Amino acid sequence: MTLKVYNTLKREKETFVPLKAGKVGMYVCGPTTYDFIHLGNARPLVVFDTVRRYLEYSGYEVDYIQNFTDIDDKIINRANEVGEDPIQLAARFVEEYFQDAKALNVRPATIHPKVSTHMGDIIAMIRKLEEKGHAYEMEGDVYFSIPSFKDYGKLSGRSQEDMQAGARVEVDERKRHAMDFALWKKVKPGEPSWDSPWGKGRPGWHIECSAMSQKYLGDSFDIHGGGQDLIFPHHENEIAQSEACTGNAPMARYWLHNGFITVNQEKMSKSLGNFFTLRQILKKFSGDVVRFYLLSTHYRSPLDFDDTKLEAAQKGLQRLRTGRRLLEEALKDAARQSGNRRPAAQREKLADQWTKTKHDFCEAMDDDFNTALALSLLFDLARETNAFLHGGEGLGAEDLELLRHVAETFDQLAGVMGIELAETAEAADDSLVDGLMDLLISLRGEARKKKDWATADKIRDGLKELAIIIEDTPQGARWKKG
RNA sequence: GGCGGCAUCGCCAAGUGGUAAGGCAAAGGUCUGCAAAACCUUUAUUCCCCGGUUCGAAUCCGGGUGCCGCCUCCA
Incomplete structure (x- = not known):
């Protein structure tokens, strides 16, 4: 049997053939750690963790890299709001992330690289882009030059002309092309910064994934995953940076993108304010119910969220259990x-x-x-x-x-x-509970023998209040946690 | 405006040419002191609409309608 995957780059399903027989190199964009993750963030975690598990089940050895963006505008803004050091705030939410991932039974990646600890790799890549004429400096900022990379737009299916026409953002006049994007940002007062050939500053958003995937997986690797909203500009820019830098294409052979979680058919996002953090949801449903729910729809389809869907997932999972x-x-x-x-x-x-x-x-x-x-x-x-x-x-x-x-x-x-x-x-190893339950069940059994239904039902109803379900069978009563 | 996706039972959802999986909900039955769980049975001649191709289409093509996403930080 052969594995087929839908490759965004080709817009069709392709037979999966790894670069090295028996091995898969896989990179998935991880969260920007400025807050708890929401359900929309949880989908790619679960989806790509499942992809990884299936690849391993199929006999591959998988190198799974997932980064943390721990330096970024959003982190700096949040840190200023709450009066916390940005690096520390980001580190705190990395820890919170691992708790959420564990609740979803998402295994840790092989390596979880962070921007803050890969500054040398990032700077080296920017320098190389500069040397090759793909980047230029303007007063301490460094930009990637879109026209210098002829394949720009191949992932998202846009031409450079389209993008110039569609550019709605306020254009920085110093940029040579409206769509040129920042590789390095000059420091502003009160921001964390690092020394570089262009003075103090910090990396742009996209360069980290190019630098870190190259470091751990090489110039070309098998699978790159993420949410559909990362196709443009993030992944498009990653391709431009990596392929311009190495001269080798493709950066990743298969690009996989998961669909969105919606609420009332609208995308769940922070800007719309219609998001639910995983922590909120975990108060009502266990992590494996959430995981089951996320996997009950194909990963590329949109998935609408509300409590009734999770309740249905819970019952379905219960049936299997x-x-x-x-x-x-x-x-x-x-x-x-x-x-x-x-x-x-x-x-x-x-x-x-x-x-x-x-x-x-x-x-x-x-x-x-x-x-x-x-x-x-x-x-x-x-x-x-x-x-x-x-x-x-x-x-x-x-x-x-x-x-x-x-x-x-x-x-x-x-x-x-x-x-x-x-x-x-x-869950099974709790001798105190087991002992107490055996006692209660034998007492109830005696009551039932005497047809003392009132006592028998009192025990059963009382336990139900404690989320313990009693079921009578021909072999005697059994119990389970509800 | 450019690019892309989706429309299948009350709800969720699989199904890319061969005559509609599965889950939740609902109804009846078996079992039970009553339940619960489980099992059995029932529930879309029909897949947004209109044309077309074909022996045959939910599946392919054309047109239409509706919804959504990306193009700006976003999984």
Whole structure:
């Protein structure tokens, strides 16, 4: 099977072929750390973390680089507002970022480079651009010269003429071309600054990604990811800087861009004021519900946000978890393992579904990471597994072996999506709670034997208040955290 | 004005030429003391509209309508 990815550069799906066999170099634009991330920021984190997991599942060794923009106008402005040192403020939100990422089960990148610790690399690249005639200095500022790079516009599909006509920003008169952009900004009073050949100053926004991706992944690498709004100007400018600097093209072979989160069909953004921070959302829903919700739509489609969507995601995820739990109980319940194996037809039906699931899952993910389809396959497998368990009492050795395979597949495939279905060890390992629950359940069992429904229901309702659900089964009552 | 995307059941959503996945919600049934969970059954002759190509289109082409995004910091 071959992986196909939609490449923004070509505007079509292409077969993915890495530069080096068995290895993938991947760069994803990370956040500017001046505040908590919002849900819109969370989407690329989850999407590209899933891309990474699937590449690894497919056997690739992945070098995953995600930067932090820790020097920037927004950071300086925020720092001035709250009276905090900008470098310190940025560092603080880097820490907060890692907490959010962990809640979403987003693994740390191989390397998380920061602008503030790569000044030498950035300055060296600007100098090289200057030497090659792609950059010019004006009174301490350095600009990239658009006309010096003939491919400018190839990612976003604009011609240089289009852009000149469409330029609405106030044009700095000193620039040679309206669209020339800053590589280095001369220091202003009260701003953090670094020494450079052009005097004190700080880097422009785009140069960091060119310098840092080159440092860690080389002149040319496999995948560059980010949100659709970065296509222009950010990624267009990265291409100009990197390819002008090295003379090699392409900077990245595959450009992947995720769609936006919208609220009432409008883009969620800070300027519209319609954003929700991840922290706000995590007060009502767990990180894996948010992750499940984000992956339930293809990554390039827009995704509309509201609570009802997350509630639906929560219930769907719960259904998968229940299926996984019933499976675990069957595997552990010695009483059911009576040796009366199921009819072969029943077993074959489940075995077929199991085989089909593994195959179709890869096919779905190979088709430009179709996580929505991939997740639906887990539902199909869950239904078939539940039906199998529902279809009789005893389980023979062959049945158990099959169920163990199914359980393993559930965990593996859900793991590719970054979702834990099996109860985690830490959640299961609470002997005090277990002991108390055993006691309550046995008391309730005695009440039920005496048909004392009032007492039995009081215990069940009381526990429900504490978010513990009691379910009666022919094998006795069981409980779970709601 | 330039460039791009989207329109599929009440809601979400997959499906790029072969006769509409999946989830949530809803209805009926099995199980249950009642529940819960699970299972079974039902719920789009139809994919924004109008033409066209084709043996055959949600899927391709043309036109229209509506919505959204980028072109300025933004994931």
